[in-house]
Amino acid sequence: xxxxxxxxxxxxxxxxxxxxxxxxxxxxxxxxxxxxxxxxxxxxxxxxxxxxxxxxxxxxxxxxxxxxxxxxxxxxxxxxxxxxxxxxxxxxxxxxxxxxxxxxxx
Amino acid sequence: xxxxxxxxxxxxxxxxxxxxxxxxxxxxxxxxxxxxxxxxxxxxxxxxxxxxxxxxxxxxxxxxxxxxxxxxxxxxxxxxxxxxxxxxxxxxxxxxxxxxxxxxxxxxxxxxxxxxxxxxxxxxxxxxxxxxxxxxxxxxxxxxxxxxxxxxxxxxxxxxxxxxxxxxxxxxxxxxxxxxxxxxxxxxxxxxxxxxxxxxxxxxxxxxxxxxxxxxxxxxxxxxxxxxxxxxxxxxxxxxxxxxxxxxxxxxxxxxxxxxxxxxxxxxxxxxxxxxxxxxxxxxxxxxxxxxxxxxxxxxxxxxxxxxxxxxxxxxxxxxxxxxxxxxxxxxxxxxxxxxxxxxxxxxxxxxxxxxxxxxxxxxxxxxxxxxxxxxxxxxxxxxxxxxxxxxxxxxxxxxxxxxxxxxxxxxxxxxxxxxxxxxxxxxxxxxxxxxxxxxxxxxxxxxxxxxxxxxxxxxxxxxxxxxxxxxxxxxxxxxxxxxx
Numbered sequence: 001x002x003x004x005x006x007x008x009x010x011x012x013x014x015x016x017x018x019x020x021x022x023x024x025x026x027x028x029x030x031x032x033x034x035x036x037x038x039x040x041x042x043x044x045x046x047x048x049x050x051x052x053x054x055x056x057x058x059x060x061x062x063x064x065x066x067x068x069x070x071x072x073x074x075x076x077x078x079x080x081x082x083x084x085x086x087x088x089x090x091x092x093x094x095x096x097x098x099x100x101x102x103x104x105x106x
Numbered sequence: 107x108x109x110x111x112x113x114x115x116x117x118x119x120x121x122x123x124x125x126x127x128x129x130x131x132x133x134x135x136x137x138x139x140x141x142x143x144x145x146x147x148x149x150x151x152x153x154x155x156x157x158x159x160x161x162x163x164x165x166x167x168x169x170x171x172x173x174x175x176x177x178x179x180x181x182x183x184x185x186x187x188x189x190x191x192x193x194x195x196x197x198x199x200x201x202x203x204x205x206x207x208x209x210x211x212x213x214x215x216x217x218x219x220x221x222x223x224x225x226x227x228x229x230x231x232x233x234x235x236x237x238x239x240x241x242x243x244x245x246x247x248x249x250x251x252x253x254x255x256x257x258x259x260x261x262x263x264x265x266x267x268x269x270x271x272x273x274x275x276x277x278x279x280x281x282x283x284x285x286x287x288x289x290x291x292x293x294x295x296x297x298x299x300x301x302x303x304x305x306x307x308x309x310x311x312x313x314x315x316x317x318x319x320x321x322x323x324x325x326x327x328x329x330x331x332x333x334x335x336x337x338x339x340x341x342x343x344x345x346x347x348x349x350x351x352x353x354x355x356x357x358x359x360x361x362x363x364x365x366x367x368x369x370x371x372x373x374x375x376x377x378x379x380x381x382x383x384x385x386x387x388x389x390x391x392x393x394x395x396x397x398x399x400x401x402x403x404x405x406x407x408x409x410x411x412x413x414x415x416x417x418x419x420x421x422x423x424x425x426x427x428x429x430x431x432x433x434x435x436x437x438x439x440x441x442x443x444x445x446x447x448x449x450x451x452x453x454x455x456x457x458x459x460x461x462x463x464x465x466x467x468x469x470x471x472x473x474x475x476x477x478x479x480x481x482x483x484x485x486x487x488x489x490x491x492x493x494x495x496x497x498x499x500x501x502x503x504x505x506x507x508x509x510x511x512x513x514x515x516x517x518x519x520x521x522x523x524x525x526x527x528x529x530x531x532x533x534x535x536x537x538x539x540x541x542x543x544x545x546x547x548x549x550x551x552x553x554x555x556x557x558x559x560x561x562x563x564x565x566x567x568x569x570x571x572x573x574x575x576x577x578x579x580x581x582x583x584x585x586x587x588x589x590x591x
Binding site (some may be wrong): 036074075 | 121167235238242246249250253257260261265268269271272275276278279280282283288450469
């Protein structure tokens, strides 16, 4: 069965597509961060599925995936902290958002 | 032991040390500078193409670090920039009375070393997955540094950089599924022009174009670079964008030169040309100094891409290749100098706008001179390194009959003169001497040293051309790197 053989990369591709769609259509940074994480999960699934052999498993892609997940977790935590800080700034009572020196309000 | 892994490991060790020493973290710089200088000299003395496999794991499993011409030149320029910017930042990021000042003083130094180590890894590695890690290290440090200036600009930068990283990672996954290796030197031998490879190359290139802020994917750069504190801006504009560029070089000219279609090179060349013109015009339109300098980065990155078709057409490491890499080096030094000088000037007048600089040349002659010298290199006036780079590129363009590229090179130089004369004109305007408060006047030496280096490197042109010639894809096909453990 061709579909079963390629189950992992196909599911991964679907996740990448979903995540990308989410990233492009959602405007809130937190949702965008989640969408990017879905893309990441898709890529890791593609990579992780590669090492699957009939009788033996190649550990190399798995090692790449583990490293990738570590990076993704670190970046997600950092992104969440950044989003939180921006939200706190916006909620500040004086509304001055003192950080913006150039008046760039996108 | 090899300097290759120490060049990555040492900054990371200093990062941890700085993190643990809290308010005294900044003084690690005085240890880091001699250590990194020694390692860089060691790197420059290594025989051409020396490689080192980390941890003794052989290819295709291991991660190879390699000292080729580009890596040597970029690591050395990074070391010079980072050391001088670091000395400048010793005062700027000292723990202060104010709470946010203290927070910046704590946060800057670990980020500084993370950036340095990540950039070195990005320049030295031939392993595509390890390059992904290097990209993320650099991006993480860069976004956090940008957040010191403007949280919103940093968030925008973060989200777009994340997409760039994932596009790159998707390409790595595709390449691994196709070739079962992610080492550039091995990929170069096996490259096949099939769909998977081309798709992988396309998504990785798109991701790297975001990281290098190439037009039209540059939108995140000006707000992030303009709002950050001066030393952070200097590092972002000088070093961070070059990491994406060097990885792009590795992909296009080392791993897959055989399967690159001329149309792809033309496209990159066009993007570069548009970046030069658009970035310059935008820089002319800015009325705040740091935004002007940031748009100038967009324009200057354009030259690097403009050179891609020229390099591919030229035989060997001739003019175009050397011109492109020397331009990257010259821009590193000159742009770092310019951001530091801009930071000093704006701090002194306590403003952001060009008109705030009124008459500043009489109050801060050395800083304005540093800005002017950096401008000389960015405009490409002799004898600066920027001139040498643009001259080599122009020569290649004329030789190949690439009229359009030659025209963009000339027009870009003129436009650079227009936007860089604007702040200088304000600084030399009027006849009264403004009263300025110069804090830590010794810092004036930092932009001046960088700018003088950018200008005087033009005299060491032949040496730089020789260094860049030691790149594996410049001559005959890549050979196995010899191990120097």
